[in-house]
Amino acid sequence: MVSDLAAEFSNFRKESKHLRSLLKDTEKCFADINSVKGSNGAQLLSAELTDTERQCIEEQTSGAPSIIVLGQSNAAKAFVVNEIFNRPILPVELSESSSDLVWRRVNFCYGDQLSARLCLPNSFEVLDSLECHSTSWRTIPLRDLETQAADYDEEELAKWITSLEVTLCDPLMKDGASLVLAPMWTPGAHSAMLNIYNSCVQGKIPVVVYAIANHYFSEEELSDLEFLKEHVPSLAIFFIKVPLISATLPPKPSSKTSPLEHVRQVLRRRSTDEACRRNANSFELFQQLLDLGLVSALPSSGGCSRQTSICSEDASFSVESELVENFDSFPNIVHFVAQVLQRHLVCAVSLLNVVHTRCLQNFIMIAFDMARDMMITPKRLEFARSKEIELYDSLMAIALKKQDEIKVIILDTITSLREDLLQNAERYVFEGVDIPESGEITSSKDLKTCTFQIQELVLGSLNTAIAGKLLGSVNILRDSYTGVLTRCLESLEQSDANSCAETMRTSLALREILTAAYQVEITVRAGTSIVKVLIEKMKQLVHAMPWKSPPLINSEWKRNVAADMLDSLSETRLAKSICNQIKERLKHSHETFSSALKQLEVRHSGRLERTEEQRLKVRKVYAPKVARLSLESTSLRDVILYGMPAMGREVGRGQYGVVYSCDPWGGFGPCAIKSVVPPDEKHWNDLALEFYYTKNVPEHERIVLLRGSVIDYTYGGGSSPAVLLIMERMQRDLYTAIKTGLDWLSRLQVAIDVVEGIRFLHSQGLVHRDIKLKNVLLNERNRACLTDLGFCKPEAMMSGSIVGTPIHMAPELFSGRYDNSVDVYAFGILFWYINSGNVKLPKAFEQCANKEMLWTSVRQGIRPEYLKHFDEECWQLMQACWHGDPKKRPLLGNVEPQLYAIYDRFLDDDRRNTQTRSRLSSTNNHHVRKRPSKSSTTS
16 A cells, blocks of 8 residues: 555656646746737737636645544544554554643654654754654654643644654655644634644645544534535545554564554454444444535445546546545555545646637637738728729719709709898898998998898808708718718728827828718808808809999898899809819819828738738747647646556558557547657647647537547657547548448438538638548448548638648649638549549549649649449539639538438439339249249140
């Protein structure tokens, strides 16, 4: 048992060291990412590891494991410690007599020789004479353990009581582990108990063992356990029932029998008597712990009550307490220790993996936003240009055609408002002019002022009415165009929000030009544009009105002046002037708008170039770095939980790895292992991203599931680690199935399954990019699943790399600009193989000596040939799928129902043929039975 515990502590030390190294690499990687600045000096990417996350990971891994022994009595605890060390290091009292003396805390750690010393909690040694200093000893003297606690307050006991530091050369402690014998506290003294517990576990990874000396817990002890559970919710305790020890021992053992073995012999001889009492109270302890919620299952034959739950979301698990009532099952503590240490490691590595995943998801979203910006911005600019041209042409056409309409509007307005205008003129009171009582004005200046005010009154009212009607004639057109155009320009402003101030001024100018040209040009507000032109033209027509003699300024004069003004207006000249003004302003606004839009286009073009550079860095540099860290953290977690998988025979071999069979692993089976040894950093990054995308694909029946990953750092002597990807195992691939004679209906079903799998990947934003026969696996029912997502990536993360299998590669792959329609093309080629029923290359490609010649043939439009046994509908479907123009290829959402229709047609034909053969067979059998024999015919 000691060696097993030592092995668990050694594994914990090794794996926690690896985890701390991974945390350090993560911090360094995130620091490099956060230091990258964009072209405007702002931080380009954000990779966050919060202080809380870092502290939590460090707390779970930085301490050394330590077994903390609590118990109902000093003797019970001593018995457990002796059993763990397999030596009588502590005296076992056979008497449970009461005493006011308690044992001090004892810390056991590794040392070259057996020694002991007294220390304060702050590690200062206390100069005190110990009995063990004066004698040779194997068991710590009782006097060195006991301390007078009466002078100490219960709450201060853990703070002030000295501890006995014992060093011993034991393999259990060699890797930094320790064992702490906690001092006793008065049952029910919650504060003292919590202080003692905290002082024992400080800076350690605790594994708590509770030695039970009685058949039940007292009310105070139950209260202590409930209080401890409340304050340390994740605490798991290994409860061990120590056999009752009588007050007397048999005679002294022989020299060949060790004291510890002697005690064991005594207990075994007394086990028969003890069994009766234990059976009578077998479930009392369990029931008490069950009521506290510390255990949740009935004890096993070994007295073990444990439940380990694994959470699929955060990949962490919790360990429940155990109750072992049969001391012969004490070795169960090894498994309990392994579970507790695993919990700490898994919690830490799962949290680190959450950090990695969060960062990668952020990168993918940033790449999507960048890709969308690069695709949408040119379209927005083109839309703004075309929409403005439509608006300009429409308004110019109105200006050309509306002159007669405007003439009618002016005439109708003057006619309808004439009487009201004349009456308003009669009632008008002049401002700033002193008119004598006689009404005669001799000053030409005052006369002009009065005339001007009448003009302003009449023409202002007339102008407002005419402009209002003109506004209504173009209002609907203006709203339909300028609203959309304004929103488009605002979107361009937002997409360029981080650009320089000059670009922002350009965007602002565009908006102002749009407003000035098409939204305020025709308005009812005095002094602006058309209104101003209208009133000026009216004034020009009435300015030269002669006066032969000084007039009498009265109501009649006012009315006559207003009437003369209205009569002198020419609606024809006024309409022509208005239309010419509209055309001039429209032309000027159009030219200004086009110039400003061109400037904005130049600004966006430079910004998009920088965006593409940044997206390339995200895809090629930053995302692969974090993906590799994510692969390492996930693999470490899988090793901690499930161990290294056992590889069986080789079942397949590809360009990038070897596939082996595998025993059930991680609760799944049967499994297959894809072993890949990345030769360089690029392959490491590609593999890490493949693993990330595959691991995060939701479970689907048409996708081969990835169960986990493990990195074998010992492969190749540690120089070239191997990555083991564990996935569900299928029966065979489509290449082998067709080669061995898969029937036609099964092949059609496989085609449907492949389309379903591709559609699912596309729904997740992923492109497979390597659809081929060997990447389609079949189960025992010949249903297909897609595998090998090595080239599978989100569209936004694709860098235009030329990847895939040559004959299945779409022509646009060679241009570096492609989308998920390359999977439709590859399916078309795959469907040709499915229809042909063999795995030979099409004749069109048999003569190609190398990949370059094959690619040249594909780019030139050469495709697989038509075979005589092809169904016409299937041939048309594959031709449509491998069309050279990606936009003309069918959507897989339309391909799938078409395949179902083909399948149903052939299935019906097969049923009819089967029925026909059955009838013919029945008829033939009937004729055979009715045919006379040769002998009877002769007779």
